[in-house]
Amino acid sequence: MASAFYKLPRDFYLRPTLKVAHDLVGKFLVYKSGRNLLAARLVEVEAYIGENDPACHAAVGKTERNEVMYGLGGFSYIYFIYGMYHCLNVVTERENFPAAVLIRAAEPSDSIDIMRKRYANPDSNKLTDGPGKICKAFNLTRKYNGLDLTGDKLYLEDRGYEVSKIERSRRIGIKKGIDKFWRFYDSTSAYVSRK
DNA sequence: TGTTGGATCAACT
DNA sequence: GTTGATCCAACAC
Secondary structure (H helix, E strand, O other): OOOEEOOOEHHHOOOOOOHHHHHOOOOEEEEOOOOOEEEEEEEEEEEEOOOOOOHHHHHOOOOOOHHHHHHHOOOEEEEEEEEOOOEEEEEOHHHHHOOEEEEEEEEEEEOHHHOOOOOOOOOOOOOOOEEEEEEEEOOOOOHHHEOOOOOOOOOOOOOOOOOOOEEEEOOOOOOOOOEEEEEEEEEEOOOOOOO
């Protein structure tokens, strides 16, 4: 049989952000570093859409920090927060429309041993159950901001995994825009960041 | 040039 | 439920 794995193409990201967010649940985040390949299956994401979404970083207009969100869909937007953590987003939609999907939680799949080594407690099974932890496990920093996700370094992949149930809720950890139900998660997964 | 607070997490009480 | 760790972008001056 032909491989069931295929890298998500540019067109996937150019669609409406809520559709992209929904469809990302169950896809695999893949990062290649040397001869290592790290991967995890996404179980939780959130959409941040346009300058009219008060929780979106683009609500303040275009800045040096958020400019990659104004670019074409299918690029990474990685920012640093709380003095300790990085968060990975996938830019969506057309150029000059700032929108992205925050990758909030995943289930480790490939090279779990490498992810473990990055933690003080390598016996933990909670390696990628939060946005800051995914970047820690994958060693993603602002160095990888603006990376083309249709390239070979960092990308999203469809491995034919079918999510049995995708649920929707309010977004987490924000003070503005809490009226919007723009969080999507696999309710059967033990790795979602919060219930 | 200085101040402030955040799309977090772990370790407390 | 609360707090400390600790950087940097945004904004006020």
